[in-house]
Amino acid sequence: MSIRAHRIIEFKLEASSFDLWHNEKFMQFLEEEVRLSSNLNLYGTGLLEVPVEVLERAVRMADELGLDEDNVEGLQQDIVAANSTRNESVSYYCC
8 A cells, every 4th residue: 555645736725714823822723623733844834634623613712712803704715615515624735
């Protein structure tokens, strides 16, 4: 059995949903939920896969996590997009 690496031909990014480095509480939440640090390199760059249920929990905890209206709206849009394609998670490219 092997794990193959594939070259990416096209990578399309949409508007930023959140900024990790400006919200320590949300970073800690993602670390606990999806092992944020193991998905990003030394510079905080990499692919992050976040289950929809984790995003929904973050939206419910917005005040506690220090998420502003723009962050909540971005996460809600990501949840809707994932649900519309029947994806159980949302992929983020952090850079």
